[in-house]
Amino acid sequence: MEGLISGEVILFYVFAAAALVAAVGVISMRNPMYSAICLLACFVAVAVLFLLRHAEFLGVVQLFVYGGGIMVLFLFVIMLVNFSQLKEVDLYVGHSRAAALLVLVMASFFVALLVGVDLGPAFTEPLAFLSVEGEVMGNSQAVAWSLYRDYLLPFEIASIFLLVAMIGAVVLGREH
Amino acid sequence: MKEFVWLIPLIPLVGAFLNGVVLRNRLSRPQVGWLAVTAVGLACVLSIAAVASYMGSPEHHEHTSFEVELYDWVPAGDLEVASEEGALRDFSVSLGFMLDPLSSVMILFVTFVGTLIHIYSIGYMAHEDGFQRYFTYLNLFMGAMLTLILGNNYLVMFVGWEGVGFCSYLLIGFYYQEEFPPYAGRKAFIVNRIGDLGFMVGLLALVSNFGSLRYSELFATVAANIELAESDYVLGMSVVGFITLCLFIGAAGKSAQIPLFVWLPDAMAGPTPVSALIHAATMVTAGVYMLARSNVLFQLAGGTSQLVAIIGCATALMAATIALAQTDIKKVLAYSTVSQLGYMFLACGVGAYVAAIFHVFTHAFFKALLFLGSGSVIHAMGGEQDMRQMGGLRKFMPVTYKTFLVGTIAIAGIPPLAGFFSKDEILAETFLGGHYILWIVGLITAGLTALYMFRAVYLTFHGGFRGTAEQRNHLHESPTLMTMPLVVLAVGAVIAGLFGIPEGMLFNAVEGSNLFHHFLEPVIAELPGHGEHGHLSLGVEWILILVSVAVAVFGILAAWRNYGGPVGLGHGEEWARRFPGIHRVLVNKYSVDEFYDATVVRGTWGLARQLFRFDGAVIDGIVMMVRHVTVGVALLSGFFDKYVVDGLVNLVAWVLNRFSRMLRKVQSGLVSQYALVVVVGVLMLVFAAVILRSQ
């Protein structure tokens, strides 16, 4: 038990750190290609964090959609526009120092606050993630069930949303 | 007949309306003139009839007045009145007229003299343009003057009061094409307005204390509430004290007393008949009429009466001395008018209201006569007014000379002509009142009067002609239209005095046979403990008479000694040389106008130089002061408007504008900066919310 717990702890710290480092990498790489790679790393790390919170389905979705779809989209665009143009002379806009300072202050302030928040005992009934109307099946089934039953409406709206996104991409991306 | 008293002022107004509006430019000159004369003449006849019927009426015997009220004029509304312990009283003024001895006397001589002067004017103005305008104004004036006299309450009097002021404004400025007359007119009007301000305040005080302006009602209330009347009011004065002071200011303005007399001499800029009618016979005496009318109040206000007496006396002396040094014949007469008005005020001051009115009465005749005479002289001299250019005119215009002489004797106070009785009565009353200093001053003034009047006569009619040859050829006696009124007035000047021979004198031994006194008795209220008069013993009266006559004769002799005979100007110059200081002072009229300016200099910053540049001879006294102070202040406040009041507004606008540009700076166009702004906003809100919750 001990080992397992500590193992979880270790995993958390490792991947949390990885995610943050990768994120920093994203916004600090000169070459957008590298940024993209960092972004991918970040996605993966976050996926692991999901798994650690018993969101197996979400973890996988995260890997596929982000790591697969969105990543590809980015890379594709990066390919489309020619590289030499993307080599920025300087990475940041004028006020970046001020912004950085601001963010630093904000982060330290709120982190301090958030650490202090007491949410009480967590994950009191583990079965809620696995069971559908009482009988245990598995996370995917549970998610699917509630998604297609309780959250059908958002789901439909989401479909329209994606349609619009498609139109948008076409309209905006189309050559003249 | 008396029921139609309201027609008396109306008829001249109708005349004015016809001449001025309906038949404008549709009549020949004679038609215009005679239309006007008829209007006034009718008024004259009507007033005689009215007075006659009044004297036959019960009111007269019951010593009350006869009143006609046409309609409610100003129903102002409910008001808290002191005399009724602040109870609400519906205050309202009606347009009403009244006949009583005082108004009767006034209208009689006003209409009479007025008619004569109208007739005279036809001749005098024959060659002027604006003929119809002239007569319109003249009729208008008569209407206003009669309203003033006949009104049965102070407000109607005020109407006439303002009306005559307005007409004199028009008539002084009759020659509007020139620079000076309009200016003089405005000066007259505004100085009068200052007086009227006092008058108005007085009326207001009357209203809020006694709740009425109608003489009969008002004086009754006053007599009934004497303790209220004498109770303390504002500025440490009693109620009546305050009221009478205000009224006196008004009167002083209208009757050209110190300190408001400066406008009258300038008023001579108008046509001479106008000077005769308005600035000698009628309008200027309105002040005296008002005082006499308010005798109830003044009797209660001892202090003010004192003031009136002193001011009057001072004015008399001052004007007389100034007259000594004047070389313009009309100016001489003008100052003599001021001086005579001083006498009248003196009379009122010492409580001799009847005497005052009597002097008004006689003065109307001889002063009008003198003015018309001078007018005919000026006419003959082709507009020349400087006596140094005249001389020896008696050969050329005998009628004018004789009548003028009569007038002069009358004003000099030589019995038995009109001036003697009235002036002597005033002096007697003064003496009787125990005001010996005033009496002496009055006496001296009497002498001076004789002196400067005869000086004028000698310089004008005696000696050799000093004018240009071309003037000499032009000399002639005036037409009958002008001489006829002279004669009539001369007769008046001779006999007018006989109405008021002191009782027990000469063939006049019967008790109460002093017609004038006897007639005016009821107007002067007897108030317990106020203004009671003893009686002079016949002996003292004789002595006084002799003294004053002597003084007058001395004055005449002095005039003869210096100006009479062949000497001409000689001795006059002599005097001037001997006492240059005095002479200059007199010539400069005590520099009163300059004095007013000096106060201005102190009063208004920075305008000093500009003021000094004004021609010393015709510096425009008060009006200039008013004008400069106000223009100064006005400019100041103009700046205030531009730079402070508006300045603030513009400042706000400017600030807003700056702000706007500042805010636009935030919109730099750089999206990252926008993001920054958003984030900062978010942070501020979150902090705010957290802090709100933390306490």
Add this chain to the structure above:
Amino acid sequence: MFDWLADTHILSIVAYIPLVGAIFIIAFVRGSDAVRVRNIATGVAFVDFLVSLPLWFSFDPDGELFQFRESHEWISAIGVRYEFGIDGISLLMVLLTTLLGVLAILSSWTAVKERQKEYYVFLLLLQTGMLGVFMAMDFFLFYVFWEVMLVPMYFLIGIWGGPRKLYAAIKFFLYTLAGSVVMLLGILALFFFNQDGLLGHQGMGNEASFSILQFHEIGAQIPAGLQFWIFLAFFVSFAIKVPMFPFHTWLPDAHVEAPTAGSVILAGVLLKMGTYGFVRFSLPILPDATWQLLPWMAGLSIVGIVYGGLVAMAQKDMKKLVAYSSVSHLGFVMLGLFALNGPGVNGSILQMINHGLSTGALFLLVGIIYERRHTRMISEYGGISKKMPVFATYFLIITMASIGLPTLNGFVGEFTILVGVFNRSWVWATFGALGIVLGAAYMLWMYQRVFFGPMDNPDNESLEDMNRREVLYILPLVILCFWIGLYPKPFFRILEKPVDYVVARVNGDSVAATAALPGSVAPTAPPVALAEVEE
């Protein structure tokens, strides 16, 4: 006579005839056909005047306080009603408006040359707006007209005005708008106090209403603190309109730039709305605040009187001079109002009319020579009474009217006011009277400089005298001046009841006040102790 009018929609008819006329002109008359536009506009205004005349005859001075009332649902959600009705005060204002409307249009026949269609349309719209203001018995309705009327005025100044018209117009609009929006808040405060109260003050619990009479009823119960703020809110708006010192600076600009007709309406009617507001709302609704602020009001009025007079003295431009004289005269009116007694209020209302007549006439007259010489600089003239005797005469009469020469209207008003004011404080009255002297000074000075003296400016040689049309639109005013000067009784008669009502209200004597209102309940307000407010 005309009693049958009582139950017609006569007021609405009077109010909307100009509007209908305007719409007609917009719709059916070509702008190019200027003469036609002009004639129709004149006709409409004249008809409106004729229709409004019967009001004068059928108005019953002893009848109800407000007559010819009409009342309909409008915005029931907040109890706003479309409610018209006039008492004596409004009646006089309405007649003044319709009369000046005709004259103003007559005066612009030749003066206005371009964009005539729009010009007359705006004039007519303005007419409707002003009439509505004086007729409205619902505060919301009042406010609507109050603001509507700004727009056409803005254009009259801003399009047909002088060189600085843009500045003057927007200044006029901004000033008045800023004032009225603040008033809006005051109205709302009243509205909510009438219901459940606001800002912690217990309300009256009545159902929602904007009825002015309703507000009069509850006025006395409003706590002094609240009254104070509401009074200030109203004050800003009305004082700007009057205009009282120091809110007056929009006036000279507006007057100088506005075309003649504009100035006439502005001086004749618009300014009266401020004083009307005071007498209709501030005094009766907010008695305590009125007494509390009395010294300030009187002080400002006196400053206005003297100040206006002095500044007028310094002006070189006739219109500006007259404009500042208006500041002085309206200071007089305000002083009379705040005497808070019969004669004072009586006089000041009468003086509102007088000022409308005489100043309106003055602007018309100035307009006449401006049209001939295209300058208003006094220095440009001099001795012109030789060329234009008739004009000089009319000008003289009007001048005398405005400086209060007896037998002319100005005097009656001033005297009555002074009687009232003197009763409140002799010092105020003396200052007021001082104003009269000043008035004489600057008016006569101007008159002399323009009409007397040698005619040295050759341009004036060619001036010709007033023509028939010009006489036609001056004469009525002159006649009215004499009428009010000689026989003002009918006016006082009409004012008697409303004035008593206002005075009673402001003196906290609600019983006497409600006696004037049949069927209304007397609120039990403690009468204001005069002693404590005297100092």
Add this chain to the structure above:
Amino acid sequence: MTEITTNHYMVVSFLLFSIGILGVMTRRNLIVVLMSIELILNAVNINLISFSYQHSDLTGQIFAIFTICVAAGEAAVGLGILLALYRLRHSTEIDRAVELEG
């Protein structure tokens, strides 16, 4: 330290969130800005997941799914705009687009 609580996740997510925001505020290259936005959405997801774990309630996970889908959509449109920008200016630097200001 021995046990991982929701607070840990909140902290991680908030840091990720801050980094994303910083990226949006500072980077000049539009592509990287878009990536930063993705970071923000990821931070949100971490929150949602950890909270759903906290409350042992699936809703959070569902919400996360929608977040991901929206992220995809936005990425698509964002990249479309980027392409258009690139066509017009032959650059993807956002501070080139400052036509509009004031």
Add this chain to the structure above:
Amino acid sequence: MAGMSPQDFLLLGPEILLAALGLILLLWGALADKGAGNRACSTFAFLSLVVTMIYVTVQHMSLEGPTRILADSFILDGFSFVWKIMVLLAVALTVLLSQRFVEDGGYRPGEYYSLLLYAATGMMFMASGFNLISIWISLELMALSSYIMAGYFKRELKSNEAALKYFVLGALSSGVMLYGMSLLYGGTGSIQLEGIASAIAAAESPSLLVVMGWVLLVVGLLFKVAAVPFHVWAPDVYVGAPTPVTAFLAVASKTASFAILVRILYQGLPGLRVDWQIILAAVAVVTMVWGNLAALTQDNVKRLLAYSSIAHAGYVLVGVLALNEIGLWAVVYYLLAYGFITMGTFGTVILLERKSYAGETCEDYAGLASRSPFLAAMMLVFMLALTGIPPTGGFVGKFYLFAAAIQAGWTWVAVIGVLMSAVSLYYYFRIVVFMYQKETTETTPEPLREPALAGAIILCFVLTLVLGLYPAPFIEFAKTALLPLP
């Protein structure tokens, strides 16, 4: 148990219908070779919006009382009805305004109009959304469509820049909002408005998560309604975007966002009203002041209107924070009036526009009164209405808003509001000055002849006046939006 059932589908009818019509339009536009005509498509879009409007009304009539379906994620009540009608009206007017632009740009009408329809669908869902997920995703739907439309004018740098800015900042703000939602969920354990409300009520004091959560959530909405300091995108986007889209952003999207704001604040966070009233008061004041002052010195009409729309958001916020009945229907009434006025104004702008961005500086309006008096007159009325001068809807709306503030005791906010609206006169009348008091120059464009557009403007004009002169029925309409107040 909230499952999916046929009548639920019926209740979703209007939205589904509109989405379907959108799809049809899209396919029609795409498949018909060379594309269907602009006129045809716009007419189709317009009609489908009208039909939906009718459907919504009928549905509202047939329902009694609020109805919820799909696990309380979707609610039908008076509030949603009123707001759906308003947004549909706005979009319909936008369609009329758009014809010209699609014509000139030579775009595929199918795509453009279907985007509008989808945006409309999103807004309808927003009006009915009752849990955070559906609210957020529908908001995103609307936002995404508007990003695209803002960048529609692709050949123009400005348009593209507008899209870019709108997208980046929009994504940022929606990220922030989403983060807020997640915190709220963490703090209350529910994403359903009532659940949140009851959780907050249960806790004796809200946890940090809740506090941060609601602020971030509200910030996202304040961004959409362009309240200071989250307005930064508005001026640039309004100027850069094609004018019809600008009108859409200024009216439709703003209105819909207010719908959510009110819904969440009144039904989700009543327990925190003390907090959000104060914060909104601050934001409202800053917004009114900033918007009006910044507009004072603008020469570009679209930018001027952008700032003015910022200021108007401030006014509406005053009504929102008053949290009383008058306030609520004042908000509805004002948004209604504001919608017509703004649509009319932008319509006029379009009439003066050419393919480029002409017709945007005040100079282009010089002497309009003499060239086309009626258009000028209508523009005048719109300006008066924006200033809030009777007899226009703008006045009545403002009147109610400030009345609400006074009743709720927010007097100082009201004072600032009225003073600012007086200030606003100055810049609105700059346009009037040009129209009426300046002379035409040879560069000033002649207004176009556009029946549809003219019709739209006249409609807006008439309604502006009617709203000002006979508000009663509209107030009744607004009152159906009343929510149960805490």
